[in-house]
Amino acid sequence: MKVVCVGGGTGLSNLLRGLKKEVGNRIEELSAIVTVADSGGSTGRLRKSYHIPAPGDIRNCLVALSESEEILQKLFQYRFKGGELEGHSFGNLFLVALTDITGSFISAINLASQILRTKGEIIPATTADVHLWAEFSNGEVVEGEESITEYGKASKAKIVKVWIDPPDARAPIDAIAKVQDADLIIFGPGSLYTSIVPNLLINDLRQAVESSNAIRIFVVNAMTQPGETDGYSAYDHIKAFLEATGLSKVDIAILNTKMPSDGVLRRYIEQGQEPVIPDIAKIAKAGITVYAEDLIGENQDFVRHDPDKLTDTILRAYSHALS
Numbered sequence: 001m002k003v004v005c006v007g008g009g010t011g012l013s014n015l016l017r018g019l020k021k022e023v024g025n026r027i028e029e030l031s032a033i034v035t036v037a038d039s040g041g042s043t044g045r046l047r048k049s050y051h052i053p054a055p056g057d058i059r060n061c062l063v064a065l066s067e068s069e070e071i072l073q074k075l076f077q078y079r080f081k082g083g084e085l086e087g088h089s090f091g092n093l094f095l096v097a098l099t100d101i102t103g104s105f106i107s108a109i110n111l112a113s114q115i116l117r118t119k120g121e122i123i124p125a126t127t128a129d130v131h132l133w134a135e136f137s138n139g140e141v142v143e144g145e146e147s148i149t150e151y152g153k154a155s156k157a158k159i160v161k162v163w164i165d166p167p168d169a170r171a172p173i174d175a176i177a178k179v180q181d182a183d184l185i186i187f188g189p190g191s192l193y194t195s196i197v198p199n200l201l202i203n204d205l206r207q208a209v210e211s212s213n214a215i216r217i218f219v220v221n222a223m224t225q226p227g228e229t230d231g232y233s234a235y236d237h238i239k240a241f242l243e244a245t246g247l248s249k250v251d252i253a254i255l256n257t258k259m260p261s262d263g264v265l266r267r268y269i270e271q272g273q274e275p276v277i278p279d280i281a282k283i284a285k286a287g288i289t290v291y292a293e294d295l296i297g298e299n300q301d302f303v304r305h306d307p308d309k310l311t312d313t314i315l316r317a318y319s320h321a322l323s
Contacts, residue, residue, distance in 0.1 A: 001183035001318065003027050004214070006125075006199050008035035008057040010304070011190030013064035015219070018307030019314075020065050020119040026315055030120035031178040032061050033171075033205070037132040037164065037198040040146030042079070042088040046096055051129050053105055057195070058122060059091035062109070065118035072116060106172055123178065125199040128169035132198055135161040145194040152227030153272070159193050159228060162244055164201045171205040179208040184318050188219040189305055192237060193228050193244065200245035210247055215321050217314060218250040222296050222303050226272040233277040238288065252317050253283050254310070258294040260303045268303060275303075291317050 005015055016032055023030050036053030038044070043056035063073050076091035085093075091112075098108035105127050113122060134148045135141050136157035142148050143165075152159060179185065190196050200206045209216075218241060220234045229237060234255045242250070255278040259265065268274070280290050291313050297306035 001027060002029040002178075002181055003031070003184045003186065004178050004182040005030075005032045005186045006196065006209075007032075007188055007190045008038070008195035008199070009190040010060065011188060011195065011219075011221070012057065013060040014304055014307055015186065015189065015310060016061055016064040016120065018309075018311030020067075021308070022311060022315065023119045030065075031182075032065070032120060032122050033125050033175050033178070033199055034058050034061055034122060035195050035198045036124045036126060037130050037145055037194070039131070039144040042092045044144075044146065045088070046092055047129065050096055050100075052096060052099055053124050053127055053129060055092045055095040056089070058109055058124060059089060059095060061122045062091065062112055062116050062118060065113075065120045065122065066116035067119055068116045076112075076116065106174070121174075121178070123172055123175045125175065125205060126169040126171055126202050128166060130164045130166065130169045130198075130202075132194060133163050133165060134159050134193065145198075148194060149191070149225075149227040152230075154227075156230070158230075162193050162197055162201065164198060167203075169202055171202050171208070175205060176208045179205070179212050179214070182212060182214040184217065184314075185209060185212065185214045186217045186219060186314065187241065187250070189221045191225055191228055192221070192232075192240060197241065197244045200247065206245060206247065215252065215318060216247075216250045217252045217254060217317060219254045219305070219310065219314075220256070220278075221276055222256040222305060223268060223273045224276055229276075230272065231274075233279045233282075235279045235282040235286070237276065238283060238286075250288060252289045252291065252321065254295070254313055254317065255280065255283075255290065255292040256295040256305065257292050258296050260296065264301070264303060289317070289321070
């Protein structure tokens, strides 16, 4: 089958690490459509200087899909310490340089993919220099992915609407073609309003997803995110995703049911994060097939989906949907 993943951040790159192992086996073709609305850190500084799409999430996906030697993967993730390059990652600078040399952000990604020998294609959601905006429940309007999350944390106000500027940004033709040809489209996991939704705010990409015959799977986050999804249940995540993007449906929801260890859970709660409540019955009542399983990894520092467990559940859900 042909699989398209839509998202950004660590959630998308983590998902790709599992799926790439099935390329050439259960997966014929794997593509990632990646948000370029990030505005923080090295990415934000490079965007301001060079007026290019955000390279950070693209870099993480390149490394996640890479079959190259470990040293090359480490090189792309290397962050400079001290001096004018403080905080910049080598991979971000490499993509900026390649974009300048080739005159094309997409060409730069394709060349980097060849160097890192990726098992899948990485496509930016748009090549336009897009910026994310959000309106909060208190009426405040905030620009920038990083600023949106920080304002949500500080104000405790809820996000009620998100949009991009320019509103007429278009998706690359390759992204549209991949969606039209897909058997399975996966959304998430990741930051709901700042990594997943921004991709579907690009009109022609949203229209391509809406008209696609592919099965749509939404992977619900294991933990809530301060400033974005405080207090959200699994059903709330899906409802907010559909409302923010204007999509009519998802077919399958994948939920984690395993609780983190006490020590890890305590640390997350201190940071304002809680396990997402798996309100299975509510989702099922909405006509969505639910797979609720133990999906988080054994890593004791972070609560993240285990790439292999998640891949197995996704492919099993797809197979059942066809039968």
